[in-house]
Amino acid sequence: MLTLKDATVRFGDRAALDAVDLEVAEHETVCVLGPSGSGKSTLLRAVAGLQALDGGRVLLGGADQAGVPVHRREVGLMFQDHQLFPQRDVGGNVAFGLRMHGVGRAEQGARVAELLDLVGLPGAGRRAVASLSGGEQQRVALARALAPRPRLLMLDEPLGQLDRGLRERLVVELRQLFGRLGTTVLAVTHDQGEAFALADRVVVMRDGRIAQAGTPLEVWQRPASEFVARFLGFDNVVPATVGGAAADTVWGKIPVPEGSARGEGQILVRPAGVLLGAPEDGLVCTVEARTFRGSHVAVLLRPAEGPLLEAECALRDAPDEGDEVGVTFAATEVVVLPDERR
Amino acid sequence: MAVPVAFFAVFFAWPVVSIVERGLRTDDGAWRFGRFGETLSRPEILDVLWFTLWQALASTALTLLIALPGAYVFARLDFPGKGLLRAVVTVPFVMPTVMVGTAFLALVGRGGLLDELWAVRLDTTVWAILLAHVFFNYAVVVRTVGGLWAQLDPRQEEAARVLGASRWTAWRTVTLPALTPAVAAAALMVFLFTAGSFAVVQILGGPAYSTLETEIYRQTVDRFDLTTAAVLTLVQFVAVGAVLAVHARTVRRRESALKLIAPEQTAHRPRGAGQWTLFGAVLLSVALLILLPLGVLVERSFATSDGYGLAYYRALRSVDPSGTFLVPLADTIGNSLRYALVATALALGIGGLAAAALTRRAGRLVRGFDSLLMLPLGVSAVTVGFGFLITLDEPPLDLRASWILVPLAQALVGVPFVVRTMLPVLRAVDERLREAAAVLGASPLRAWREVDLPLVRRALLIAAGFAFAVSLGEFGATVFIARPDNPTLPVAVARLLGRPGELNYGQAMALSTILMVVCAVSLLLLERLRTDRTSGEF
Numbered sequence: 001m002l003t004l005k006d007a008t009v010r011f012g013d014r015a016a017l018d019a020v021d022l023e024v025a026e027h028e029t030v031c032v033l034g035p036s037g038s039g040k041s042t043l044l045r046a047v048a049g050l051q052a053l054d055g056g057r058v059l060l061g062g063a064d065q066a067g068v069p070v071h072r073r074e075v076g077l078m079f080q081d082h083q084l085f086p087q088r089d090v091g092g093n094v095a096f097g098l099r100m101h102g103v104g105r106a107e108q109g110a111r112v113a114e115l116l117d118l119v120g121l122p123g124a125g126r127r128a129v130a131s132l133s134g135g136e137q138q139r140v141a142l143a144r145a146l147a148p149r150p151r152l153l154m155l156d157e158p159l160g161q162l163d164r165g166l167r168e169r170l171v172v173e174l175r176q177l178f179g180r181l182g183t184t185v186l187a188v189t190h191d192q193g194e195a196f197a198l199a200d201r202v203v204v205m206r207d208g209r210i211a212q213a214g215t216p217l218e219v220w221q222r223p224a225s226e227f228v229a230r231f232l233g234f235d236n237v238v239p240a241t242v243g244g245a246a247a248d249t250v251w252g253k254i255p256v257p258e259g260s261a262r263g264e265g266q267i268l269v270r271p272a273g274v275l276l277g278a279p280e281d282g283l284v285c286t287v288e289a290r291t292f293r294g295s296h297v298a299v300l301l302r303p304a305e306g307p308l309l310e311a312e313c314a315l316r317d318a319p320d321e322g323d324e325v326g327v328t329f330a331a332t333e334v335v336v337l338p339d340e341r342r
Numbered sequence: 343m344a345v346p347v348a349f350f351a352v353f354f355a356w357p358v359v360s361i362v363e364r365g366l367r368t369d370d371g372a373w374r375f376g377r378f379g380e381t382l383s384r385p386e387i388l389d390v391l392w393f394t395l396w397q398a399l400a401s402t403a404l405t406l407l408i409a410l411p412g413a414y415v416f417a418r419l420d421f422p423g424k425g426l427l428r429a430v431v432t433v434p435f436v437m438p439t440v441m442v443g444t445a446f447l448a449l450v451g452r453g454g455l456l457d458e459l460w461a462v463r464l465d466t467t468v469w470a471i472l473l474a475h476v477f478f479n480y481a482v483v484v485r486t487v488g489g490l491w492a493q494l495d496p497r498q499e500e501a502a503r504v505l506g507a508s509r510w511t512a513w514r515t516v517t518l519p520a521l522t523p524a525v526a527a528a529a530l531m532v533f534l535f536t537a538g539s540f541a542v543v544q545i546l547g548g549p550a551y552s553t554l555e556t557e558i559y560r561q562t563v564d565r566f567d568l569t570t571a572a573v574l575t576l577v578q579f580v581a582v583g584a585v586l587a588v589h590a591r592t593v594r595r596r597e598s599a600l601k602l603i604a605p606e607q608t609a610h611r612p613r614g615a616g617q618w619t620l621f622g623a624v625l626l627s628v629a630l631l632i633l634l635p636l637g638v639l640v641e642r643s644f645a646t647s648d649g650y651g652l653a654y655y656r657a658l659r660s661v662d663p664s665g666t667f668l669v670p671l672a673d674t675i676g677n678s679l680r681y682a683l684v685a686t687a688l689a690l691g692i693g694g695l696a697a698a699a700l701t702r703r704a705g706r707l708v709r710g711f712d713s714l715l716m717l718p719l720g721v722s723a724v725t726v727g728f729g730f731l732i733t734l735d736e737p738p739l740d741l742r743a744s745w746i747l748v749p750l751a752q753a754l755v756g757v758p759f760v761v762r763t764m765l766p767v768l769r770a771v772d773e774r775l776r777e778a779a780a781v782l783g784a785s786p787l788r789a790w791r792e793v794d795l796p797l798v799r800r801a802l803l804i805a806a807g808f809a810f811a812v813s814l815g816e817f818g819a820t821v822f823i824a825r826p827d828n829p830t831l832p833v834a835v836a837r838l839l840g841r842p843g844e845l846n847y848g849q850a851m852a853l854s855t856i857l858m859v860v861c862a863v864s865l866l867l868l869e870r871l872r873t874d875r876t877s878g879e880f
Contacts, residue, residue: 050777070780083778087796100783148783
């Protein structure tokens with residue numbers, strides 16, 4: 001459906017998009033994930049035609065979009081802060097795209113009612129945009145973007161400004177909705193939870209380049225680099241020399257999964273793989289802090305040498321601050337990362 | 343962008359440059375810059391410069407003193423009839439300056455109200471000029487400062503209070519700094535208007551007081567000393583340029599991020615002795631300074647030698663026997679309206695294009711053009727008018743015999759108002775709204791029609807209203823180029839006042855009253871359209 005080849009956008013010397021290749025298949029939901037400034041929004045703007053490319057190509061349904069103006073690309077874009085037209089009511093906003101495409105008045109009315117039903121705001125057509133809550137604006141923006149049946153729907157931080165409970169509920173609703181409609185979706189977000197919940201495929205971006213692409217499970221289980229690992233919230237990363245079944249690190253010998261590449265590199269130990277025992281049983285650490293996380297307790301450990309370690313354990317097993325513990329590692333939660341320093 | 347630039351080049355720059363050239367160049371083509379020193383060292387010219395400067399400074403200070411409490415009252419207090427009163431204080435600003443002079447003449451001049459009651463006459467003193475300037479510029483301060491003040495979040499002050507600041511300290515450290523740029527911008531505008539004041543000084547100043555502007559007129563018309571006029575024009579040009587440069591800087595600082603909220607949320611009923619006193623004082627000053635002159639003007643237009651009556655109004659319908667006017671004065675009303683309508687259309691076209699271009703592009707050059715557009719407000723209208731006469735009377739552009747000359751000159755002063763009103767509104771339209779429309783399938787033109795137009799329609803009407811009012815009142819340039827067989831209202835009023843006789847005086851008052859009613863009605867219509875958030879600077 002959508003293909004980007006070598007897409008490049010420069011702002012001055014800085015490349016906001018640096019030779020990006022990306023494919024989005026029909027009916028697929030792809031989420032671009034990255035910190036602010038990684039070029040996510042520029043990617044959407046380039047596809048919509050709001051941002052001219054400095055190099056490369058954007059193809060929609062196989063057709064090169066160079067020279068095709070924004071209003072002829074037949075894509076939908078939901079803006080980060082919705083950008084509902086303040087002088088029109090809800091119905092007027094949703095019908096806007098239909099009017100632009102010359103849809104008849106009767107059909108407009110039917111389609112608007114249908115879409116407002118779909119997004120859970122039946123009968124809201126006459127309401128003023130200013131009277132809507134954040135979540136309702138969100139829904140209207142979605143209905144507006146869907147109304148002209150775009151070939152590709154793009155969402156820029158779709159749930160960014162909503163509170164947490166609403167966000168989690170809407171993610172589920174959106175996923176169900178897109179599945180039902182068969183919409184092709186390209187979304188960008190900085191929130192990994194949102195991306196993993198929404199997407200068939202996740203693309204992690206860094207400095208205008210794609211750092212990793214894969215299913216949410218693949219990316220979560222096997223981060224491709226230290227950057228991806230740290231962006232996903234994993235901080236237990238140390239340089240290591242991998243040899244056979246174990247790796248040498250500043251934290252001592254750490255077992256690695258079978259078949260890991262040998263040599264210099266870095267390893268990531270997910271917090272669940274940091275096991276706490278008696279001080280004499282492993283790497284001696286002092287408990288620096290403990291944070292209650294609901295289902296578990298995150299424990300921050302200071303080893304004699306090397307960076308701090310984060311562990312995860314059940315509430316009743318959690319040591320107190322200042323305790324000494326011995327740490328061992330579970331090979332199943334260890335990932336060998338390519339050495340980025342080379 | 344090309345159209346506004348061309349318009350200003352042909353109808354502003356060319357006439358002004360030509361007239362300066364004519365004054366400073368001998369027939370053999372040599373420039374006589376030596377005349378600068380000579381002219382500027384003449385004591386009577388120095389007197390003029392000095393008077394222009396100090397009366398403008400005094401007018402500005404006096405206006406701020408009287409109008410700032412007014413700005414507070416209109417911004418922060420809530421009272422019945424506020425909207426109407428706000429419209430009333432704005433009437434003087436859109437009134438032709440000739441009429442401002444006339445109104446004060448009726449109040450403090452020979453045979454005026456104060457003369458009759460207490461034999462007090464101020465029309466040969468500087469006080470008449472200063473008071474008329476306050477009358478004229480009161481609204482500038484109230485609108486510019488009050489508009490912002492009403493939108494400042496009072497919680498900012500409350501935050502300061504909670505942190506331990508006294509009421510006064512909180513105002514001084516939080517509100518005052520936020521207001522300062524607006525006060526500075528308003529002060530500069532008032533200074534600009536009063537320094538270039540022509541009709542008011544001409545009518546009230548008599549022979550004793552002369553500003554740069556009236557002196558340029560006197561040198562040009564009475565003495566035909568173009569050299570002196572050219573030197574004075576250049577001096578004025580430089581001074582106005584400097585003032586505008588400072589103004590542009592303060593405006594830019596004003597655009598800095600201030601947390602603004604809806605004005606309805608900040609106003610409250612007056613409470614406590616202090617606020618009631620202030621409220622009363624402001625109402626009193628408005629009554630004395632603004633309502634009284636307007637009222638006296640109306641009263642004089644009915645006060646004939648044998649009691650009140652419509653004699654002066656009736657006289658407007660017949661042709662003047664002395665031959666000064668070739669048509670019944672009533673015809674000038676139609677003339678004026680026609681000219682003003684054409685001028686408004688021109689100003690909207692040119693100003694709208696300029697504002698649209700200035701919105702899209704931001705850069706030093708564009709910002710320069712932004713301020714440049716204000717020049718006609720401050721540069722001698724007399725020079726522009728006379729410049730029109732000497733440049734537009736020969737091919738390629740021979741408009742001397744054309745009626746379009748008058749609307750062209752009037753549009754010149756209308757454009758700055760259009761730009762100033764439209765620009766903030768256009769700039770406030772979020773670019774992403776246009777993008778949202780484009781993604782939904784709207785072509786650029788369609789996006790403008792669907793997104794920009796509904797948002798700026800109101801501002802456009804307000805801009806049109808101001809352009810209409812200033813075109814209607816334009817005097818300095820029109821007095822040169824309006825032909826005797828169809829003068830405009832202000833020109834007719836000024837000529838009537840220039841001649842002796844009770845009938846002439848009464849007719850001037852009657853014409854002025856008609857003009858005032860036209861201005862007031864159009865303003866009241868505008869006031870219904872205006873919300874403070876969509877208003878520009880005026």
